[in-house]
Amino acid sequence: MTAADPVIVIGGGIAGISCARVLAEAGVDVQVLDRGRRLGGRMAVKNIDARAVDTGASYFTVSDERFQAVVDDWAARGLARPWTDTFDVFEDGARAEPKQGSLRWGAPGGLRGLVEDLADGLAVERHTVTSVSRGSGGLLVDDRPAQAVVLAMPDPQADRLLSPDLSAEVAQLADPFEPVLALSAGWASRQWDEAFDGAFVNGDDQLAWIADDGRRRGDDASVLVAHSTPALAAEHLESPESATQPMLRRLMSLMGIAEQPEWTDQHRWSFARPTGARDVDHHLSDAGIGLCGDAWSDRPRVEAAYLSGAALASALVGQLQR
Numbered sequence: 001m002t003a004a005d006p007v008i009v010i011g012g013g014i015a016g017i018s019c020a021r022v023l024a025e026a027g028v029d030v031q032v033l034d035r036g037r038r039l040g041g042r043m044a045v046k047n048i049d050a051r052a053v054d055t056g057a058s059y060f061t062v063s064d065e066r067f068q069a070v071v072d073d074w075a076a077r078g079l080a081r082p083w084t085d086t087f088d089v090f091e092d093g094a095r096a097e098p099k100q101g102s103l104r105w106g107a108p109g110g111l112r113g114l115v116e117d118l119a120d121g122l123a124v125e126r127h128t129v130t131s132v133s134r135g136s137g138g139l140l141v142d143d144r145p146a147q148a149v150v151l152a153m154p155d156p157q158a159d160r161l162l163s164p165d166l167s168a169e170v171a172q173l174a175d176p177f178e179p180v181l182a183l184s185a186g187w188a189s190r191q192w193d194e195a196f197d198g199a200f201v202n203g204d205d206q207l208a209w210i211a212d213d214g215r216r217r218g219d220d221a222s223v224l225v226a227h228s229t230p231a232l233a234a235e236h237l238e239s240p241e242s243a244t245q246p247m248l249r250r251l252m253s254l255m256g257i258a259e260q261p262e263w264t265d266q267h268r269w270s271f272a273r274p275t276g277a278r279d280v281d282h283h284l285s286d287a288g289i290g291l292c293g294d295a296w297s298d299r300p301r302v303e304a305a306y307l308s309g310a311a312l313a314s315a316l317v318g319q320l321q322r
């Protein structure tokens with residue numbers, strides 16, 4: 001490793017990109033590697049039936065002024081839009097009182113576009129990393145030398161990459177993640193209440209959440225996205241399609257829809273969200289290996305991932321200057 005080697009950020013979700021951006025703004029030479037065809041990670045968008053559908057995160061919320069500044073900029077440029085602060089609730093299969101909470105934000109072009117916007121001007125390469133190790137000359141990401149390495153991804157994914165001799169860093173990766181299946185379905189016309197935005201589904205064996213993708217994106221397309229319970233996802237992890245009909249039947253029954261959809265799409269999230277919580281927002285080892293992402297928070301979500309990446313970058317800039 002030499003100071004001439006770049007900092008390599010592995011993971012182009014919002015945590016990795018916020019980290020890379022803060023590093024680049026501090027004048028650090030930074031290279032982002034992500035295995036996906038597009039950036040965004042779990043802020044995922046799939047093109048289905050000639051329209052983009054948010055198949056990962058449903059929305060984001062804002063409570064921190066640093067993230068608020070970023071969101072204000074997205075909103076001013078029409079990339080993000082306030083969606084709603086109220087969702088319906090299904091309690092044991094029956095409609096209950098709607099629940100009001102914080103303002104939820106969506107993105108007309110899909111949430112992935114926000115990460116891509118944040119990555120504008122950064123050096124990004126599509127590459128699936130298989131190992132992070134300590135060679136005789138310093139840190140290596142596969143065979144690339146790095147001044148420091150950031151792993152911005154779920155703990156189980158980072159764990160696969162770190163070589164066993166980096167045992168202090170491996171020991172930090174203890175947060176388990178749970179799976180979710182995301183079933184998208186599109187109809188020719190709206191089959192449900194005009195004012196429906198989304199619903200928490202409580203006490204159900206199959207579904208945990210339903211979002212109206214047309215309402216959150218602002219184009220009023222007749223598309224619903226239903227998220228499974230973690231238990232249902234775990235049961236169908238090897239063959240997610242086997243959960244499509246049960247999930248669809250439950251979705252149609254809850255929403256009072258009689259007509260079959262024109263299309264469906266099933267997406268498997270093996271590592272959808274962390275089940276634990278941390279009271280620190282990143283980890284940076286003396287060896288120059290940084291860990292960040294939504295799991296580095298007490299409330300895993302898009303905002304937490306953004307803040308975690310930015311916090312790690314600030315700490316890393318300090319370490320590189322020593």
Ligand SMILES: Cc1cc2nc3c(=O)[nH]c(=O)nc-3n(C[C@H](O)[C@H](O)[C@H](O)COP(=O)(O)OP(=O)(O)OC[C@H]3O[C@@H](n4cnc5c(N)ncnc54)[C@H](O)[C@@H]3O)c2cc1C
Pocket residue numbers: 010011012013014015016033034035036039040041042043055056057058059060061127128129130152153154157161180182227269271272273292293294295300301302303305
């Ligand atoms: C179904 C679902 C619903 C959700 N709903 C919400 C919600 O409503 N509101 C909310 O705030 N949050 C929600 N979330 C959580 C939110 O999406 C995450 O908190 C946030 O996107 C995490 O960002 P991240 O950068 O930490 O991780 P990720 O987005 O997972 O990014 C990790 C990146 O690392 C890359 N990567 C992994 N391994 C490698 C490798 N070996 N080589 C190269 N690249 C690699 C991946 O391609 C990915 O791009 C939801 C998530 C899911 C899955």
